[in-house]
Amino acid sequence: xxxxxxxxxxxxxxxxxxxxxxxxxxxxxxxxxxxxxxxxxxxxxxxxxxxxxxxxxxxxxxxxxxxxxxxxxxxxxxxxxxxxxxxxxxxxxxxxxxxxxxxxxxxxxxxxxxxxxxxxxxxxxx
Numbered sequence: 001x002x003x004x005x006x007x008x009x010x011x012x013x014x015x016x017x018x019x020x021x022x023x024x025x026x027x028x029x030x031x032x033x034x035x036x037x038x039x040x041x042x043x044x045x046x047x048x049x050x051x052x053x054x055x056x057x058x059x060x061x062x063x064x065x066x067x068x069x070x071x072x073x074x075x076x077x078x079x080x081x082x083x084x085x086x087x088x089x090x091x092x093x094x095x096x097x098x099x100x101x102x103x104x105x106x107x108x109x110x111x112x113x114x115x116x117x118x119x120x121x122x123x124x125x126x
Contacts, residue, residue: 014074016089018101020109023076027052034074037065038107039088046120050078050110061088062095071096078103078110 014034015022026034036053038045045055056064058079069075075097077085085102092100103110111117 014099014101016101017104018076019104020113020115022101023103024115034076035069036076036078036103037088039077039079039084040107044080048107048111048117048119050107051116051118053078058084058088058091061091062097065092065097066095069097072099073097074099074101076101076103078106080106080108082106 023036036050037056038049038053039056039058039061040049041057042055045053045057049055065075075092077088077092077100079085079088082102082104085104085106089100089102105112107117
């Protein structure tokens with residue numbers, strides 16, 4: 001029976017750097033064992049972010065992840081620029097997380113291909 005399941009298609013494996021297409025394929029696959037982390041400040045997050053992402057601004061890493069995420073969980077990290085994601089990924093790897101992927105191009109790349117984004121209601125309540 002295991003041989004049968006090994007023949008079925010699988011979503012792309014986690015890499016240290018991922019394209020937006022890789023993350024979208026995993027989301028479309030319906031694989032729940034991943035977390036998308038937005039490392040931009042909360043105001044930027046509230047204006048728009050990848051659907052399903054959680055806000056963990058760069059200065060709060062890795063303290064917040066240590067309290068809420070397992071070390072073996074697949075983490076996709078993004079910001080507005082690749083350097084933000086790289087810095088965040090380095091902090092998480094140093095804290096013991098091994099399944100960390102930097103989303104190349106960040107939110108701008110995600111938006112450029114028309115993938116779903118959302119905004120937090122409080123961003124519009126001024």
